[in-house]
Amino acid sequence: MIWEVDGQKIKIIVKATEGIEIHRWDSDHKEILVSGNISKDELKWSIKNLLATGALVQGDFTVEPIGVFGRKWPVRRLLHPQQPFFYENIIHCYVKGDKISAKDQKEIEKQLLLQEISREVAKWEEYFRIMIPKISLRKNTKKPFSITSNKDGILFDSTLCHQSIPLLHFCVFNAIAEYISLSKDRYHEILEKKYPTHSSLTRIINYEYNESNYN
Structure with missing residues (x-):
């Protein structure tokens, strides 16, 4: 289903596990995964917070690009552990240390x-x-x-x-x-x-x- 919040269209996809996760978040598409037991008020507040804070894109570009889906993508480090996601054609992910290990890269892919x-x-x-x-x-x-x-x-x-x-x-x-x-x-x-x-x-x-x- 599609919600319009603060002039932005957000696609809501129901998932089996608890909580809210970013599925895709860029200028053209904004999609989130949500558990079925989240109330509409809580969901609307969470979306407004995501739109307003810009917390999703905090980080730096000190990591080598990652090759996935047939091309290299720049990587922006996230400040806290969470699932990787695309935003504005950039991979956002949490990285331990100064570089992405082979094991972590496979998990990101x-x-x-x-x-x-x-x-x-x-x-x-x-x-x-x-x-x-x-x-x-x-x-x-x-x-x-x-x-x-x-x-x-x-x-x-x-x-x-x-x-x-x-x-x-x-x-x-x-x-x-x-x-x-x-x-x-x-x-x-x-x-x-x-x-x-x-x-x-x-x-x-x-x-x-x-x-x-x-x-």
């Missing part, structure tokens, strides 16, 4: 990938009026995603963080299509309308995962 996938899944959930119970990441060298055996969720390849955002979004659509057993006619109708470069995206996926018959 994982969190950013999960956020991007969750945001795209939420779009299709609203479009098809469905609910995907669980979204998870796991390394998969054969496919960009897989549906769990009992259909309680979708597993995405954790190395998708190294692919472009258009390709990632294309993979999410294909995962949703497979999950709901979308008809071929409807699939191709959406494909032509939403993904004009689907042929080149398909070739990249076939190359990356050695698949000859991807969708």
